[in-house]
Amino acid sequence: MTALTAETRRLIALSHGADDPPPSAEAAVRDRLIAELGVTALAGAASAAAVAATDAAGAAGAAGAGVLSGGGTTALVKTVAGLVLVAGLGTGAMQNEAIAERAREWPAQVAVQTKVIARRTWQLMMGRDETQDGVASPEKPPEPSLGFDARRHALLMAIARRPDRPVAKEAELVLILDAEEALTAGDPSLAARYLDQHETRFAEGALSDNREAMRVLVDCALGAAEKARAGALQFVRKYPASDQVARLRACAFAAPVVEAEAPPPLSPPRSDKPNL
Amino acid sequence: MATRQPGAALPVPCADTLARIESPLSPSTPSAAVDAVPMTLADVYRDHFAFVWRTVRRFGVAPPQVEDAVQDVFVVVHRRLLDFEGRSSVRTWLAGIVRRVVRDYRRTNTRKPALAGAQTDFLVDDLSGGHASPEENVMANEAARLLHTLLDQLDDEKREVFILAELEQWSLAEIAEATGAKLNTASSRLRLAREAFEQGAQRLRARDAWRLK
Numbered sequence: 001m002t003a004l005t006a007e008t009r010r011l012i013a014l015s016h017g018a019d020d021p022p023p024s025a026e027a028a029v030r031d032r033l034i035a036e037l038g039v040t041a042l043a044g045a046a047s048a049a050a051v052a053a054t055d056a057a058g059a060a061g062a063a064g065a066g067v068l069s070g071g072g073t074t075a076l077v078k079t080v081a082g083l084v085l086v087a088g089l090g091t092g093a094m095q096n097e098a099i100a101e102r103a104r105e106w107p108a109q110v111a112v113q114t115k116v117i118a119r120r121t122w123q124l125m126m127g128r129d130e131t132q133d134g135v136a137s138p139e140k141p142p143e144p145s146l147g148f149d150a151r152r153h154a155l156l157m158a159i160a161r162r163p164d165r166p167v168a169k170e171a172e173l174v175l176i177l178d179a180e181e182a183l184t185a186g187d188p189s190l191a192a193r194y195l196d197q198h199e200t201r202f203a204e205g206a207l208s209d210n211r212e213a214m215r216v217l218v219d220c221a222l223g224a225a226e227k228a229r230a231g232a233l234q235f236v237r238k239y240p241a242s243d244q245v246a247r248l249r250a251c252a253f254a255a256p257v258v259e260a261e262a263p264p265p266l267s268p269p270r271s272d273k274p275n276l
Numbered sequence: 277m278a279t280r281q282p283g284a285a286l287p288v289p290c291a292d293t294l295a296r297i298e299s300p301l302s303p304s305t306p307s308a309a310v311d312a313v314p315m316t317l318a319d320v321y322r323d324h325f326a327f328v329w330r331t332v333r334r335f336g337v338a339p340p341q342v343e344d345a346v347q348d349v350f351v352v353v354h355r356r357l358l359d360f361e362g363r364s365s366v367r368t369w370l371a372g373i374v375r376r377v378v379r380d381y382r383r384t385n386t387r388k389p390a391l392a393g394a395q396t397d398f399l400v401d402d403l404s405g406g407h408a409s410p411e412e413n414v415m416a417n418e419a420a421r422l423l424h425t426l427l428d429q430l431d432d433e434k435r436e437v438f439i440l441a442e443l444e445q446w447s448l449a450e451i452a453e454a455t456g457a458k459l460n461t462a463s464s465r466l467r468l469a470r471e472a473f474e475q476g477a478q479r480l481r482a483r484d485a486w487r488l489k
Contacts, residue, residue, distance in 0.1 A: 004442065004470055008477055012442055014419030019330035025343065026325050032347050033321075037354055243358055 172202045176210050183214065188221035209235070213244035220251040228252040315366070317354050324370055327444075331371065334427065334439045335378040349377050364453050371454035375436055382432075422480065429476045434469035441466050 004012075179194035191214065198211050205211075212235050219228035232252035236245055328349050329342065337345045352373050360369055427435055436455055440446040446454075452462040 005474060005477075007481075008474060011419050011423060011477070014416055015423040015443075018416060018420035018423070019333045021326055021329035021346075025329060025346075029325070029343060029346050029350070030321065032343075033317075033350055033354075036347070036351060037317075 172198065172205045172207050175201070176207050176214070179211075179214055179218075183217060183221060186221075188218045191221075192218050209239045209242055209244065212238070213242070213248055216248050217251055225252070315357065315360065317350065317357060320353055320357070320366060320370070321350060324367060327367060328370060328374060331374045331439070331444075332378055334424075334443060335375060335436060336428070336432075337378055337381050341381060345377055345381050348381075349374055352377060365450070368450050368454040371440065372456065375432075375455065379432060426473055426476045426480070430469060430472055433465055434472055437462060437465040438469035438473055442470075 175194055175198040179191040179198070182188070182191035182194060195211050195214055195218065198205070198207070202208070202211075212231070216228050216231040216235060219225075219231055229252045232248040235242070235248060239245070325346075329346050332345045332349065333339070333342050349370070353370070356373070360366075427439070430438060433455070437451055440451045440454060441448070448459060448462050448466065451457075451466070452459045455462060455465075457465065
């Protein structure tokens with residue numbers, strides 16, 4: 001094979017590093033991506049300083065979002081504070097009876113819960129369990145349901161990576177995650193009410209398909225097998241390429257009951273090749 | 277060990293199924309990848325930002341548009357991350373995305389090689405401070421300017437292969453994967469790219485247009 005001349009090699013060597021990004025580029029593009037994709041998409045690329053600042057703010061945490069955003073740290077930290085704030089509003093402002101009841105407990109628990117939510121939000125967005133990254137909370141979360149949950153993390157990350165969809169509003173995300181959490185905790189009725197709440201507020205929201213998928217899971221958990229199947233089939237027809245299809249199929253078609261209809265088709269074949 | 281018919285549905289109760297549900301991000305293929313932590317956009321960004329940036333630039337996006345193009349690359353990564361199954365390496369997958377984004381940019385945002393000279397003006401600023409002496413800065417600026425001038429003379433396919441082989445030091449197998457070409461094709465393109473690059477360099481030398489000494 002043709003070899004390059006020594007002079008050309010010298011040219012290449014001299015050019016080494018010339019096309020590397022300037023020091024400010026990484027942060028600049030990251031901020032733009034966060035603005036475009038939403039905070040959950042790229043929070044894990046935040047600088048160590050921002051993480052440390054947030055952790056410190058979370059430890060101080062009684063005032064929650066106010067404390068988090070008051071430190072003059074990065075825009076990302078402020079956005080996370082906003083997410084934490086929305087989590088609080090999204091929970092406290094709901095009119096659903098069970099949720100309103102939960103909201104009434106907030107005054108007593110607001111300090112510790114805000115702190116835990118702030119920490120959990122960061123852990124979820126950083127994609128790491130607190131036991132892995134050495135930033136463990138000095139005290140345990142007051143409720144198991146507020147701890148790190150791998151499935152919740154997976155759902156969050158799946159939502160963050162949603163292809164070709166609008167970015168979900170934080171309040172919308174919180175409702176879906178609350179529904180997921182209730183379902184995981186074995187309370188499908190509460191999950192259903194969160195989903196009702198989501199449908200009322202975000203009927204055509206970016207996470208509508210998550211809501212509809214979760215309806216099927218709720219029906220499964222409630223033992224409404226026929227309804228779950230009908231819902232699963234309807235979902236697959238509506239969202240054939242959804243990453244939730246396998247999940248719904250596992251749930252709605254796992255029971256050994258005679259099936260009235262063939263299982264839905266799987267997601268389209270996946271490829272490593274980029275498809276623009 | 278119990279056996280079951282291939283493809284038979286597991287009669288798992290729904291509640292159990294819920295508890296065992298795989299992450300939607302889990303690799304669909306069994307075996308070693310099952311326990312792997314899903315790759316996130318943040319991971320890709322942290323580990324490959326510099327590669328994406330310089331590759332976008334070297335593949336031919338004009339300096340003022342590099343930041344936009346890099347952003348577009350990561351938006352595509354964000355969209356396509358679920359499809360990445362780990363059969364290829366992350367960087368070859370990324371290079372495939374970069375080349376498509378760059379080609380779109382070059383098709384829509386540039387007016388062709390007349391801009392070549394103007395595109396390298398920024399290098400003076402970007403390189404300042406990166407070298408020990410003003411002489412070294414001048415030399416590095418000049419080298420980078422010439423490199424881009426010569427790269428601009430290659431067609432897209434040769435340019436991509438040349439950059440990945442000579443500047444990124446990739447293997448032919450990686451280049452073939454990234455460019456979607458067969459190994460022989462990639463090898464042939466690299467040979468032609470080297471020849472074309474050397475011819476361009478000779479033309480420049482003949483015109484006494486560059487001095488690296």
